[in-house]
Amino acid sequence: MEVGQMQRRLVDYTKSLFMEGFLDAQFLQLQQLQDESNPDFVVEVVSLFFDDSEKLLNDLTMALDQPNVDFKKVDAHVHQLKGSSSSIGAQRVKNACIAFRSFCEEHNIDATLRCLQQVKQEYYLVKNKLETMLRLEQQIVAAGGSIPMIELGFWRTINMKGGKE
Amino acid sequence: MAPTLPSNDQASDQDNWDNGRLARKRQLLTEIVLRNRLTALVVDGDTTCRVLEQLLLRSYGVQTQGVDNGRDAVAFIASGVKFDLIIIDMILPVLNGLEATRQIRDMGVHCKMLGVTVCSGESERQAFLAAGVDVFIEKPLDPEHLVPILRELDGQLFVESGPLVMYW
Numbered sequence: 317m318e319v320g321q322m323q324r325r326l327v328d329y330t331k332s333l334f335m336e337g338f339l340d341a342q343f344l345q346l347q348q349l350q351d352e353s354n355p356d357f358v359v360e361v362v363s364l365f366f367d368d369s370e371k372l373l374n375d376l377t378m379a380l381d382q383p384n385v386d387f388k389k390v391d392a393h394v395h396q397l398k399g400s401s402s403s404i405g406a407q408r409v410k411n412a413c414i415a416f417r418s419f420c421e422e423h424n425i426d427a428t429l430r431c432l433q434q435v436k437q438e439y440y441l442v443k444n445k446l447e448t449m450l451r452l453e454q455q456i457v458a459a460g461g462s463i464p465m466i467e468l469g470f471w472r473t474i475n476m477k478g479g480k481e
Numbered sequence: 482m483a484p485t486l487p488s489n490d491q492a493s494d495q496d497n498w499d500n501g502r503l504a505r506k507r508q509l510l511t512e513i514v515l516r517n518r519l520t521a522l523v524v525d526g527d528t529t530c531r532v533l534e535q536l537l538l539r540s541y542g543v544q545t546q547g548v549d550n551g552r553d554a555v556a557f558i559a560s561g562v563k564f565d566l567i568i569i570d571m572i573l574p575v576l577n578g579l580e581a582t583r584q585i586r587d588m589g590v591h592c593k594m595l596g597v598t599v600c601s602g603e604s605e606r607q608a609f610l611a612a613g614v615d616v617f618i619e620k621p622l623d624p625e626h627l628v629p630i631l632r633e634l635d636g637q638l639f640v641e642s643g644p645l646v647m648y649w
Contacts, residue, residue, distance in 0.1 A: 400529035403621040
């Protein structure tokens with residue numbers, strides 16, 4: 317596949333992630349912070365997010381598996397996951413955490429268990445999407461191409477401030 | 482190596498792509514030019530958030546240090562290190578953000594403190610402001626909130642050091 321085609325595929329794929337709500341404007345901030353002095357910044361931060369999140373999800377699973385659930389602890393973990401997911405722009409994970417926290421406040425075991433499943437699902441979805449996107453980028457760079465930017469007009473059509481002039 | 486451009490459509494796409502990247506960088510860089518070397522302490526228990534906040538500050542030329550818990554933040558300040566700006570989360574390991582903020586203020590430290598947290602309720606906002614932060618920001622920390630604050634801090638230092646430096 318020639319570079320132009322790969323670039324078009326990447327642009328379409330990236331656009332779909334924003335349109336489907338997997339990523340929000342915060343992810344654009346990340347991309348803007350990547351430059352010659354930080355060429356792998358996005359990959360590094362996303363990997364950090366994956367490592368942190370997997371640990372948090374394990375901790376959450378264990379915490380909710382206890383005979384006497386410590387909801388304060390559960391809430392602290394979800395709080396952290398909400399923070400990191402919102403910081404990288406993983407919108408659906410962030411939203412799943414919001415619901416999770418409200419059920420923690422109610423000390424509702426069944427609902428929090430359901431939320432945990434929901435969060436895990438959203439996390440694995442966005443992880444998969446990001447890995448695919450980053451792999452496409454790597455292929456383009458390896459073939460000697462540059463990573464395309466999405467035209468500013470796109471952001472206006474999906475009503476996002478990330479692409480303002 | 483540039484990709485091949487067999488049609489007019491692709492030519493304008495390529496221009497958009499390159500110009501978009503350049504325009505985006507210019508936007509980020511010209512948003513603010515600091516005349517002074519500002520320093521900031523970032524206090525956040527979550528690695529991803531802390532790294533991102535430090536990098537965002539660094540992209541504006543701010544020198545940053547990071548700690549991952551409230552107790553170390555207080556100890557750092559108590560050791561006499563001065564910062565122009567402290568960014569602190571509300572929920573922190575060891576010593577929480579509210580208590581850490583109170584202790585830092587009790588030491589007589591008057592620098593700008595931003596409470597940057599996931600909690601978004603009014604009661605949390607009031608509590609954090611009452612503990613001593615100057616501004617309450619819901620995560621994620623973004624340029625829209627940060628840039629005016631950096632400009633203000635930079636301007637204050639400019640006034641103190643005298644009118645020798647041209648602002649542009």
